[in-house]
Amino acid sequence: xxxxxxxxxxxxxxxxxxxxxxxxxxxxxxxxxxxxxxxxxxxxxxxxxxxxxxxxxxxxxxxxxxxxxxxxxxxxxxxxxxxxxxxxxxxxxxxxxxxxxxxxxxxxxxxxxxxxxxxxxxxxxxxxxxxxxxxxxxxxxxxxxxxxxxxxxxxxxxxxxxxxxxxxxxxxxxxxxxxxxxxxxxxxxxxxxxxxxx
Amino acid sequence: xxxxxxxxxxxxxxxxxxxxxxxxxxxxxxxxxxxxxxxxxxxxxxxxxxxxxxxxxxxxxxxxxxxxxxxxxxxxxxxxxxxxxxxxxxxxxxxxxxxxxxxxxxxxxxxxxxxxxxxxxxxxxxxxxxxxxxxxxx
Numbered sequence: 093x094x095x096x097x098x099x100x101x102x103x104x105x106x107x108x109x110x111x112x113x114x115x116x117x118x119x120x121x122x123x124x125x126x127x128x129x130x131x132x133x134x135x136x137x138x139x140x141x142x143x144x145x146x147x148x149x150x151x152x153x154x155x156x157x158x159x160x161x162x163x164x165x166x167x168x169x170x171x172x173x174x175x176x177x178x179x180x181x182x183x184x185x186x187x188x189x190x191x192x193x194x195x196x197x198x199x200x201x202x203x204x205x206x207x208x209x210x211x212x213x214x215x216x217x218x219x220x221x222x223x224x225x226x227x228x229x230x231x232x233x234x235x236x237x238x239x240x241x242x243x244x245x246x247x248x249x250x251x252x253x254x255x256x257x258x259x260x261x262x263x264x265x266x267x268x269x270x271x272x273x274x275x276x277x278x279x280x281x282x283x284x285x286x287x288x289x290x
Numbered sequence: 291x292x293x294x295x296x297x298x299x300x301x302x303x304x305x306x307x308x309x310x311x312x313x314x315x316x317x318x319x320x321x322x323x324x325x326x327x328x329x330x331x332x333x334x335x336x337x338x339x340x341x342x343x344x345x346x347x348x349x350x351x352x353x354x355x356x357x358x359x360x361x362x363x364x365x366x367x368x369x370x371x372x373x374x375x376x377x378x379x380x381x382x383x384x385x386x387x388x389x390x391x392x393x394x395x396x397x398x399x400x401x402x403x404x405x406x407x408x409x410x411x412x413x414x415x416x417x418x419x420x421x422x423x424x425x426x427x428x
Contacts (some may be wrong), residue, residue, distance in 0.1 A: 106338065176409070260396050271417075
C-alpha cells in the first residue's frame with residue numbers, strides 16, 4: 093500500500109492503518125434481490141444506514157427544515173468483503189430506484205462498477221438504473237435474477253427490451269447463491285479492467 | 291463485533307428521529323457547497339490522542355471515537371451508531387479537526403488503478419461457492 097492510496101486528513105497518531113476502501117453498487121427495482129445479493133457474499137450481515145437523496149420537487153419531510161436542500165432520507169443496505177488487510181470491498185445496495193438518478197452521485201461516485209439486478213417479470217423497474225450507469229460511464233453488467241431457477245425471457249429479448257449497449261454484459265444469476273453473486277461481480281470488474289486497457 | 295457497537299437485532303434501524311441527529315451537529319449538514327461530500331466508504335480511525343480523551347467526549351463524539359479503534363467506513367459508523375450518514379460526515383470532520391480521528395478519503399485514481407482491480411478480482415475469485423455451515427439466515 094502506498095501513501096498515495098488515500099488522502100489522509102488529520103495528523104494524529106493512530107494505532108492501526110485502515111485498508112484502502114473500494115466499492116461496487118448493486119442497483120435494481122424494489123424487491124429484486126439487492127439486499128439478498130449483498131447478504132449472500134458479504135462477510136458481515138448487511139448493515140442499514142440512512143442516507144439522503146436530493147429531490148427536485150419540494151417534499152414534506154423534516155429535513156426540508158434545513159436551508160437550500162430538499163432531501164429525503166432513505167435506508168441503504170450494504171456489506172463488505174475484506175480482500176486482504178490493506179484492501180476492502182464495500183457493496184452498496186441503492187434504494188429508491190423509482191427516483192434513481194443524479195441524486196445518487198453522493199453514494200455512487202467513485203464506484204468500481206455497478207450491477208443492475210433485473211426481474212424479467214418487471215423489466216421496466218431497472219430502466220432508471222441502466223440509464224444512470226450508462227450516463228455516468230460507470231462499468232456495469234445487467235444481472236437477471238433467476239427466481240426459482242426460471243427466467244421468463246431469453247437474454248436476447250431482455251437485451252432488446254432494455255436497449256443496453258452491445259458491450260454491456262448480461263448474465264443470469266441467483267442472488268441467493270454466493271458463487272453466483274461472486275461471478276456476477278467478477279464480470280463487472282473484468283469489464284472495468286478491460287476499459288483500463290487490461 | 292467490537293466494543294461499543296449496539297448488539298445485532300432484528301431491527302437495525304428503527305424510525306430515526308429527524309431532528310435530534312441534526313441538533314448534534316448544531317444544524318449543520320454535509321453540504322455539497324463546501325466541496326463534494328466525503329465518500330461513504332471513507333475510512334475513519336481513532337487517534338491515540340482521541341482515545342486518551344475519550345471519557346471527556348460527549349455522547350455521539352464518544353461513540354464515534356470509541357468505535358473507530360477499529361478502522362471503518364463512514365457508512366459502517368452510521369449504521370452501527372444509528373446515525374444519519376450526513377451527521378456522521380459532519381461529526382467525523384469535527385473530530386478530525388480536533389485531532390481525535392484521522393479520515394482517509396480514498397483517492398479515486400488509486401482505487402481505479404488496474405493493479406487494485408486485479409487484486410479485487412483475485413480476492414473475489416478466492417471466495418468459495420458456498421458459505422458452509424456458518425450461514426444462519428435466509
